[in-house]
Amino acid sequence: MTAIPRHDHPQNDGGDHPQDDGRDHHGRPPRAVVGSQINQDEEMFGAAFDGRVVRRFFHYVRPYRQRINTALIAVLVFTGAQLAIPLIIRYAIDEALVARQDGGSDGGGGMAILAGAIAAFAVVIIVNYGASYIQDRLVGLTGEKVIFDLRRAMFVHLQHVGLSFMDKTEIGRMMSRLQGDVNSLQEFLENSITAIGDLVLLFGIVAIMLILDFKLGLLTLSVVPVLLFVRLIWLPRARIAFRGARETNSSANGALAEGIHAVRTVQGMGREAVNFALYTEKAQQNLAAHLRSAKFAQAMIPIVDTLTGAAMGIVVVVGGALVLDDALDIGVMVAFLFYVQRFFDPIRSLTIQYSVMQRAMASGQRIFEVLEVPIAIADGPDAADPADIEGEIEFDHVTFGYVKNQPVLKDISFTVHKGETVALVGPTGSGKTSITSLLHRFYEVWDGGVKIDGRDVRDYAKAALGRHIAMVLQDPFLFTGSIFENIRFRTQAASREDVERAAKVVGAHDFIARLPGSYDTMLEQQGRNLSLGQRQLLSFARALVADAKILILDEATANIDSYTERQIQIALSRLLEGRTAIVIAHRLATVRGADRIVVLQEGRIVETGPHDALIAEGGLYARLYALNYASFDDIPEDILADAINEQART
Amino acid sequence: MAESKADIRDQSPRQAITLRQQAYKGMEDETEYTFSTDAAVLWRITRLMLRYRLRVALAVAATIAAAVFQLMIPRFLGQAVDNALGLLGSGAVVGEVAREALFEAAMLLLGASILRGVFTLMHNYGGEAIGHLIAYDLRLLFYKKLQSLSFSFHDKMHTGELITRGMLDLEGVRMFVNTGLLRLVLLVNLIGAGGYLLLSTDLLLGALSFSFVPFVAWRSSVARLRLRALWLALQVRMGRLGQIMDENLTGIRVVRAFGAEPHEVGKYDIAADDAMTIADERIRTRAASTSIMTFAYFISMGLVLWVGGIRVLDGEMTVGALTVFLTFITILQQPVRQLGLLVNSIARASTCGGRLFSVLDLEPAISDGPDAKALETTMGAVSFEDVSFAYTDEDAPPVLHDVSFTVPRGKTLGIVGPPGSGKSTIANLLPRYYDPSAGRVTIDGQDIRDLTLASLRQAVRIVQQDAFLFTTSLENNIAYGDPWADDQMVRGAAATAQIDGFVANLPGGYETLVGERGVSLSGGQKQRIAIARAALLEAAVLVFDDSTAAIDAETERRIRAALRNHMQNCATIIISHRLGALRHADEIIFLEEGRIVERGNHDSLIAAAGRYAALFALQSRDDASQDAAQ
Known part of the structure; x- marks a missing residue:
């Protein structure tokens, strides 16, 4: 219906030729996109610690102080129990089993010591069971409560801030504070408590290894700097890859959502083929980004396994030689082997904690920004509240x-x-x-x-x-x-x-x-x-x-x-x-x-x-x-x- | 639920929230599935995987290899312990031999660890890659299917529900490959081979080492399914809470105007408490199941230590052999606890897959027939011949009864009638958004059901009342039907729709973004963009479906004047409740309850003094002025 002469282009072919992406029909790409082209990612990375945010946040945590303290004690007890188990095994081996094999003098004594060790083991695992439940329950519950309080405080506050503030604020942005930002603080709170457990576990393992045998402990721990070094190189790159996956994913999903909302317009305008080609491009980018991010995510596995293998090797060769020379008890060597297998878990979760904290601080800043908006219009002390008015x-x-x-x-x-x-x-x-x-x-x-x-x-x-x-x-x-x-x-x-x-x-x-x-x-x-x-x-x-x-x-x-x-x-x-x-x-x-x-x-x-x-x-x-x-x-x-x-x- | 959390983290926060809110609307029926269809769905997902046979073979082989090397480690550790105790050496130079043996054990340990790591990487990466490849295939299929499904499908299907299927359900299918299928292979190998090794070494100790496996497997599966149900329930409630907050902020003026803040906070509190109850239950379930699973594992370990210790004391067993059993339990612990994830993954994949496939398997109600021909426009005349229409699978009464009319090229038909009289249905039948239940629609004598949809829809242009605007530039919006249009064409179309002046005054001109981050358009401006969109394209039939309702009368007159040239080359149908817009139509039909009750041109209808004349009187300003004067 235009007066301008018609040119042919094959986009109206019913959507069966996705390979026709329509490039270069007129020497330039089409005026076409699917999905919003605006990058809506609010995630920014800044400081991992902001005293002001943490202080304000603890204002909301304070009502649950009692619970937090109990949870912390449970975390410490739980970690302690974890640390104690290899020691009990060591004790059983050295004091009961090997002594019996070596000396062969008193089987009954060995049996009694073994029974004692088993009893100790039983006590430790029961304590561990209770502490584990209390820890999980209290940490989760407190996190949930604090976050519900915080969200409610924001919501109630928004009911009273001046409309001039609300006029300037995009609803979507505010919703992301009420939901997304609040969740990252919850994650922060929960992880902080478990991170304390991780730290205790890490230092506990180091301390016990060094106490059991200083030289062997030091040698075994020599793999740690290697891991830290590799992880430091890996982390920033991996983070970029992960973010790429997230962004292409939201871009592809946004295009899908638009395609669903606009399906009548798309069919009416015969845009199926063009849109499918554009969507395919987005899906391909998404696939590539995900494959890349999967590579990064898995890359640490062989490294950690290799280092674990190396640490076990050191324990076997050096520790074994010491045992042969009667300079070390075999039970200590076994305990070392147990500790080595647990050693890398806390390091892994602690490095994740850093990103969690960065995210939480950024979120916290945004949340407290909202809570600090002054209530523009508040009732005076003598505000009138008549039951009826004339209406003039x-x-x-x-x-x-x-x-x-x-x-x-x-x-x-x-x-x-x-x-x-x-x-x-x-x-x-x-x-x-x-x-x-x-x-x-x-x-x-x-x-x-x-x-x-x-x-x-x-x-x-x-x-x-x-x-x-x-x-x-x-x-x-x-x-x-x-x-x-x-x-x-x-x-x-x-x-x-x-x-x-x-x-x-x-x-x-x-x-x-x-x-x-x-x-x-x-x-x-x-x-x-x-x-x-x-x-x-x-x-x-x-x-x-x-x-x-x-x-x-x-x-x-x-x-x-x-x-x-x-x-x-x-x-x-x-x-x-x-x-x-x-x-x-x-x-x-x-x-x-x-x-x-x-x-x-x-x-x-x-x-x-x-x-x-x-x-x-x-x-x-x-x-x-x-x-x-x-x-x-x-x-x-x-x-x-x-x-x-x-x-x-x- | 680690993977469920990941679904949401994959999105940028703001978009995630909107999409999530839409998505959870369709989620309530999530748990409805039957076991008979489950197997079929899982088999179908597996078949999709087989498209990548080589990758699957590699991933499965890597998974098995990873399990094998994993199982070697306890053996080597046990050997090392016995070497250190000097038990394996014999003769004089025990020390030397033992030292060599220790070194050998260490090397074996290192080698096994490295290989385990490498194969685990291949197993995980392979699983992830296949999952993403399948997801990619399904994404495209899904998108394409949605584009081809007819209006009758989209009318019935909630958009939020479709978004759930395209986002979360797709994710559920994707995760099945790695967390479901490959993990199953790993577990079967670990438990099977490991069990054989241990049981064949020492029946009692082997059985004790394994004693925690069935219990943990059962607990973890039950807990996972329970947690999954709770998670879904929580999401629905959080969605409701989000909706309350969103509406409160959007409608803040209404809230303030009625002083309804306490009422709103009350609404919020009820919804929040509701969500909190579920959240609490979820935390309790999680805490209970985690702690009892650890406890069971430690009991196994204690029993092995006890019985094994007695064996060692009796001299029936070496300390190294005991170490083998103890480390073996440690190795099994993690995968066995993950059995819950596996069960969860299977349950999720079968519901998600079922829902996804049910869309993919649909056939569009309206598609090209086997002998469909391209439309040949000669005159551009449109005819409705005794057309009746009813929405098929509802008991609703027919919307149109025996409607007949012809609009020749260059002529205009006006349609008027009360809301719900079937006006828009006439418009929707023309491009075959729906098919009539009786009678036929023709263009230049060709039944539109014999034509290819592409050629038909290219010939019929409908301007809808509520135009969908895309979050992109104004020019992209105007050129939506012809992305290759040049600047001159876009500007020409904008001028026709009388929107050029408005665009010219924007700082960004035609490149201004539409929507939240750009310019927000009024209803009338949106309608003018929609008109520009149509004005850019050639058409044999042009339909305005109440598309100037929000445009003032004068601007509407100008648009009509600008379109006059185009309208000479096609058949035009104008649906409007503003009679001024129809005054110059060659024929006007008055619809009531799907029937034509009056027809003629303006003058003859006024002369007939029927419904049209009454409506005209009501709308006419002259009349109103007289009222005022009296």
Whole structure:
């Protein structure tokens, strides 16, 4: 359908030729990608220890101090038992078995010593069993509790920080702090405790080996520097490989998710083959990265095995010679062989711990950054919480803005009397939404004051504002849950009848009743299974159930089909009955119905009065009205600009 | 559950969370599987492996070799101990011979260790590599299958569910190769060969050394399955918690407006407690099973030490031989405990594989017939001939009844009607997103069911109401249907859709990214991008499915004017609830409950004073003004 001459390219071949990746059809690659091209990896590597983060973190650990201490003791006991077992075996061999073989004098004595060793062994393994359970249980449980506390603290804090902070924050980023970052701290806490066990085990083995036989111990330990050296070379490279695997994986999965979400567009546009070729490329990269990372992951195995073999060899040759010379007990040699086999485990987990700590410190910084955001608007000590209000609103010389030195509202003054409906009209950016936000004290005014019943909103408790002001937003936000729960929302005291009555008043009852589950129908993905008009009606019902004296309504701009539209207009008039209302109006029908119209332009009130008076005045409102659009939003920007300029000239 | 954790770590954190939330939605039915299908699924995964025969053979051989060298180590250690005790030497120069023997044992130990390491590497790497190769094959198959499956499938299938299958289920199948199959080979070898060696040396001691194996194997399997169930339950609950937080932050204005913070924290606490209960249970199960398995192993060791010690004291056995038994237990401990992982891996692979294969085995409901021909457009005329349609496997009433119309080339058909009257269904039948249940749809006399899908869909362009925008540049979005379009074409299409002015004012111009990190578009702007997308392409049939609902009337008029040239060369269908957009259509049909109840052009319909005229009156501004004046 373009006038431009058609060129052929074979991408519309039904998706059976993945080898056609479409390169060089016009001397350049196609304008095509699958999946998001943005690298979303937040993982950064910095210091492995940050005193501030650890201190703040321990604030959350402190309530569980008792448990942590018990867990630490259990870890030490557990490690001690592990260390003791080879010693018991050594004792049994040297004192009972070999003595018997060598001397052959007293079999009964050997037997008694063996029985003693076995008894000791039994005691040690029972202690080990208990300590192991207590350690696992307490470490896991405490980690879980601390992390739930921390996450809850963040969530509760976010309920009270100023909206100006929330406006600037991407939800996805915040969610990753609430979930991902919190988990890395949990991992850190759990690993820290087991790391203490690992350290004790490591030093315990070293100490015991050196005590049992200093020279042999030293010789055996000579393999350790080699391992550390190899691991130091290996670690940074392996980490790059692992990260590569992670990144290509998320890239391929992102492309898959996009392919699933967009499948209708893909089929409609015949993009199957192109997308498949692009996806294949991503999958190949992913495969290559994973193979590389697998190589790195496995590379340490033969090295550790070789070093273990070497250490055993040293024990056998040197230790064996000493035994032959009667300079060493055979039991010591056996114990050495046991220790050598355990030796590398703690070294491995301790080197992993370093990455865990790096990750945890970065996560901790992000988490505490959120917790440090000041609560912008808090109740004063004498905040009023009246049970009932009249509902008179006054804006008294209000100046306000979001960015310093860029006021959005300039010296705004107007009054809405009890029971009146005032419509705010004006082009985008004229400050309509800011007015409604200030009434609810989402932000603090720069100058002047907003009053309800003559009292400044700053002197009300926040809860009181929430109870006495109901708000219907432009985009009707619904929560996952039943329709009933959504209409009732905060007003938990509302009964089923209250909810149904409200739905009937706004004309939502009919469509709700037709749904398979009626009021118990679950809304999925924030009500995407309902039409926009239906969601709008539900949000009206929600405001009605809240039964507040003051209503703020931001009319939906999106076009709704004429049938629903009519219903909404009827619902609107019922909703406004007997309430003080400020309506950000987009439709002329709503504007005309208001008691008074406030026309805003660039943060100032330019006209105010009822519809007929404003028309008679022949100002901006009259000009816009004369353009004959059904909604002020329909007026194209250039025509609107013309009208404003013209108005300015006259 | 180490591998389950790994699933999530594989992702970058933010994406992982969104994908995970989508994914867990489809996870509740995870445990439903039957044993009869299990074997079939596992066999099928094994067959997929056989595509890489050589690698599999190498990996299995390496696994066996690793087990063999592993088993040699206790023997050499035992020898060394006896050498050191000088038991094997005889005659005068015991020392010298023994020293040589010690050196030999040390060398054997080193050699066996190195070979064990090398073969373990080959075993693990081989397993991982085969797993990733299979995953790669399955990924491509899955992606391709999803692209080819019809709308009726995607309507029924939750996107989150599909993402689970493509991500987590695929992962489950992949892990089976290394943690399942190859580990099984290793275990069978270790236990089998090791058992033979020990039992043949000393029946009682051998049996005692092995006494912990059945118990640990059983405990570890039971615990793993239990932990797996708990893990899944926990993920579902954490998903719910994440959803509560996400919605709270997204809907923060509603929350603040209603002063609902305490209510929200209450919701959070209930969900968090719920998750905590499962987390707690999980920790307890894990702690209990780990500690009892270690205990069992140590009991075995103690028994061997005891009975073996008595044998040594009785002179029936050397200290070296006892060492063989003791180190052998140590070596067995790790793999036996991992038996739980193996059982887990098998259970996971069979459910995951089953779910994955069930998608791969589907046949698209709509595909090219055996004799499908490419569409030949001559006039570009579209006809619906007595078309009826009902969504097949539901008891829902038919959506369309005997709908007939013809739109010749260069003409426009307008469709209007209340929500749910079947307007969009007409649009969806044209590119064969669905097939009619009766009647037929033709383009230039050719039944569209006889045509290749590719040629049909190239000829029919639908602009949908809610356009899907991709997280890429604006130009990539506009050129979605023709990635090779040059700049001039992209700009031309943007101009047609009246979005060029907006794009020109963006600092990044056409290269501006769409979405969170770039520009966020209003509903009307999105619709204009969708129109630009269609305007870039040639079409014989052009359908606007309520695609200007969020665009103001004046801009819509301009778009229509810009499209006029194109519309002369094709049949155009405009679905709209804004009658102004249909006023100039050559024919307008009014749909109600799937039937055409009125038809004609604007003037004749107004004259008929029926539903159309009533709707027109309702929408007409003149009317409204009169109301106001009164």
